[in-house]
Amino acid sequence: MGTATFMVMGDVCTRGCRFCAVSTGNPNGWLDEEEPMKLAQTIRQASWDYVVITSVDRDDLPDGGAAHIARCIAEVKRQSPGIRIEVLIPDFRGQVAGIQTVLDAGPDVLAQNIETVERLTHTVRDRRAGYQQTLDMLQYAKQAAPKCLTKSSIMLGLGETDDEILQCMQDLRAHGVDLLTLGQYLQPNEKLLPVESYVTPEKFEYWGRIAEKELGFLYCASGPLVRSSYRAGEFFIKKILQEYSL
Ligand code: SF4
Numbered sequence: 001m002g003t004a005t006f007m008v009m010g011d012v013c014t015r016g017c018r019f020c021a022v023s024t025g026n027p028n029g030w031l032d033e034e035e036p037m038k039l040a041q042t043i044r045q046a047s048w049d050y051v052v053i054t055s056v057d058r059d060d061l062p063d064g065g066a067a068h069i070a071r072c073i074a075e076v077k078r079q080s081p082g083i084r085i086e087v088l089i090p091d092f093r094g095q096v097a098g099i100q101t102v103l104d105a106g107p108d109v110l111a112q113n114i115e116t117v118e119r120l121t122h123t124v125r126d127r128r129a130g131y132q133q134t135l136d137m138l139q140y141a142k143q144a145a146p147k148c149l150t151k152s153s154i155m156l157g158l159g160e161t162d163d164e165i166l167q168c169m170q171d172l173r174a175h176g177v178d179l180l181t182l183g184q185y186l187q188p189n190e191k192l193l194p195v196e197s198y199v200t201p202e203k204f205e206y207w208g209r210i211a212e213k214e215l216g217f218l219y220c221a222s223g224p225l226v227r228s229s230y231r232a233g234e235f236f237i238k239k240i241l242q243e244y245s246l
Contacts, residue, residue: 001047001048001049002046002047002048002049002050003048003049003050003051003052003234004043004046004048004051004052005051005052005053005054005229006039006042006043006051006052006053006054007054007055007056008035008039008053008054008055008068008069008072009031009035009055009056009058009065009068009069010027010030010031010032010056010058011023011056012024012025012026012027012056013025013056013057013058014026014027014056014057014058014059014060015056015057015059015126015128015129016126017115017124017125017126017129018123018124018125018192018193019115019124019125019155019158019185019188019192019193020188020192021188021189021192022056026060027058027060028060029060029061031061031065031068035068035072036068036071036072036074036075036076037075039053039072039075039076040072040075040076040078040079040080041079043076043079043080043083044079044080047080048080048083049082049083049084049238050083050084050085050086050234050237050238051076051083051084051085051086052085052086052087052088052229052234053069053072053073053076053085053086053087053088053107054087054088054229055069055088055089055090056090057090057091057126058090059093059128063092063095063097063098063101064090064091064092064093064095064098065090066089066092066097066098066099066101066102067101069087069089069101069102069105070101070102070104070105071105073085073087073102073105073106073107074105074106077105077106084108084109084237084238084241085106085107085108085109086107086108086109086110086111086151086229086234086237087102087107087109087110087111088111088112088113088228088229089102089110089111089112089137091112091128091129091130091133091134091137092137093128094130094133094136094137096137096140096144099137099140099141099144100144103141103144103145103148106148107148108148108149108241108246109148109149109150109151109179109237109241110138110141110145110148110149110150110151111150111151111152111153111179111228112134112137112138112152113134113152113153113154113228114131114134114135114152114153114154114168114172115129115153115154115155116154116155116158116160116168117154117160117161117164117165117167117168118131118164118167118168118171119160119164120158120159120160120164123158123193124155124158124193134152135171135172135175136175138150138152138172138175138176138177139175139176142175142176142177142178143176147246148246149178149179149218149237149240149241149246150176150177150178150179151177151178151179151180151181151228151237152172152177152179152180152181153180153181153182153183153227153228154168154169154180154181154182155183155184155185156182156183156184156185156197156199156204156207157184157185157186157195157196157197157198157199158185158193158195158196159196159197165207166210169207169210169211169215169217170215172217173215173216173217177217178217178218178219178240179217179218179219179220179237179240180211180217180219180220180221180222181220181221181222181226181227181228182204182207182208182211182220182221182222182223182226183222183223183224183225183226183227183228184198184199184204184224184225198224199224201223201224204222204223204224204226205222205223207220207222208220208221208222208223218240219236219237219240221236
């Protein structure tokens, strides 16, 4: 029982988002072909029942790493039948073939983080990422695999306005996103974007209520310390998967 998060495909990312402390570089096509097997063995031995598989972006690979992520999902499911798998995917440069490859492996939850409001996207995320591109990918996933829950995450405190936050949440719902997390941005080091504001716990609660009661998200984890992979959230997501027999 329990949950865990794993990052696959190495620790060097080909992107350079200005909020993220992961190293940027070019892995030149390197992949550990045994990673899916090793990952699945680790998970089976620990008996986790919900795992999050995330990764760096791999623009150096022709498919962005989609096939490798799919192999990880398939092998984990093979070795741990009944496990729930959430996958937080790269954007595959907007190519839906990559998402389809991942969906074909049968994740329970597919996440891609929109990270911030539309106006701040190019300030905050690597310029190869896109606000509409992320929305389109999440919409594609929902339409291609309706039983797979879709999920996204917004960081607050980067200079966004309330109107922009609401618009971003509405845009996610309009593209079929089921689950949302909202958390406070914290500057990982002095080279990355500064915090523009600290959002109060009450304001996070307010946004959580708007998300669930007015916009219709199935679940929203909203709080200063909430991150896109959030243990308490995973408990609720498991319940939703059960309730909807997904
Ligand atoms: S793509 Fe992900 S891992 Fe890479 S720099 Fe951006 S946030 Fe960090």
